[in-house]
Amino acid sequence: MDITLKQMQIFRAVVIAGSITKASRRVGLSQPSISQQLAKLEERLGTQLINRNRTGTVSLTPSGEYWFKFSDEVLRKFDQAIDEHEKRYVDNRVFLRIGLSPTLRGRFLSAAARIASDEQGFAKFEVSYATTSSELVEQLRLHQLNCVIVNDEALAEDRSSFATALLFRDPMVLLVPADLPGGMLEKALTKGVKASQLDASLTRYVEISANVPMRPVSDAWYRSNLPYATPAFSAMTYVAATDIVAEGLATTHVPLSLLPSLPNSVRARLRVYTLSGMDRSIVLAMPKHLMTLPGYANIFKRLTDFCRHEYAQNVPADSVLELPTPERARLEKELVGGRVAAGVQQNFQ
Structure with a gap:
């Protein structure tokens, strides 16, 4: 039996998600189907790749570490080859699959859709929401998304794989x-x-x-x-x-x-x-190989410019107040009281 791309995709999804249960939701397969594919892969290789813990989480064996790195590299190159094929021999269609937190709905989402649809070769715009940046980065690594807006800390382990830009x-x-x-x-x-x-x-x-x-x-x-x-x-x-x-x-x-x-x-x-x-850095991330395709590179630049020069400046300064402190309130009260006293004194002179 040969090792298939599907088996490598499932194996990588389980490792990235951290459990078979979470991977099931990501790849759209039942848990028994995932377990069966993993068993076939381990049988073919003649070694155990993952340790299944009582809590449902998984950890890699030494051979699992090797095959995870190999599978990740093969699948990444395969996706790059597909993109390059479409660029050279099919057309320059742009399929933007963007991942956001619900925070960036409304004005940001409409602007992102407009920027994508303005691009020559635009074919489709898809948006997915997740409650955390880590979930979005996970979907980016699994190639379910090709563009995300996330907290910079979520990219710590994967920064070298993606083109990134600080937005605000x-x-x-x-x-x-x-x-x-x-x-x-x-x-x-x-x-x-x-x-x-x-x-x-x-x-x-x-x-x-x-x-x-x-x-x-x-x-x-x-x-x-x-x-x-x-x-x-x-x-x-x-x-x-x-x-x-x-x-x-x-x-x-x-x-x-x-x-x-x-x-x-x-x-x-x-x-x-x-x-x-209490603040965080928000970044835009795309797979690096997409930066060689003009359509995606233009979207990357225009999204960056929009966030830096329009969206981030869209909160009126006077609508955000300085947090009051008891000490500041006391000083302001004394200052006002002093002015009143001085005014009263002046009126009697």
Whole structure:
């Protein structure tokens, strides 16, 4: 029995996904079918390639390490050959399969679709969403996507395989209901304040998915700054978390890049505050071999230019407020009081 490309594709998918269960969703095959193909491959090679753990995760044996690297290289070259064949002997059609987080819906998505459709040879634009950048990079490695917008950290192990461009720095911000009484947030940030003294929305927050890298940082911020707030709500996406805050029920953390895509009806019900030390780099990534094809190279450049010069600048500076602190509030109060006193004194002279 010969080793087939399908067996190598399945083997690589299992390794990248980390389990047969996750790989099943990625390649569209049942778990028994995947296990059967892996068994045939191991039988043909006369060696065990993966260790199947009780938790369902897999790890590579020494021979598995060798065959994973070999399979990944063969499949990558095969995809490159297909692309080169279409370039030379078929036509210059562009099939853009882009992966995004739900944060970049709306204005960004419509701009990406327009940029792709403007390209000569445009054939199809497909968009896929995932809740984390790691999921998108996994699909990029499996060649299910050929373009992704992700957190830079998710590319750490694969950077050499892709062409990348830094699009913008994406700081996390604090969302609170727009109708929160004035001075209430400053009061909430004061040490020793009691939860009973605060608006109910400040005693609850929306925790983001545990799969999101910023989750531990977000939880730590709440423990340090709003220790009485409890994670009364949980959301898989930042968009869902935003909707809960807009209803006046809680607070949450979201990336600033979400704001340009929010409907005005939602944006009007939010107040946005800056946070220090909580940001991430957002990058565009494509397989390097696609950069030799003019259509994909042009899309790469135009998406980069759009993000750097239009999308990232689409949040009005005056719509994001500086996070108040009790100390700043006290100084401002003293400054105003001093001016009033000076004015009163001047009036009596």
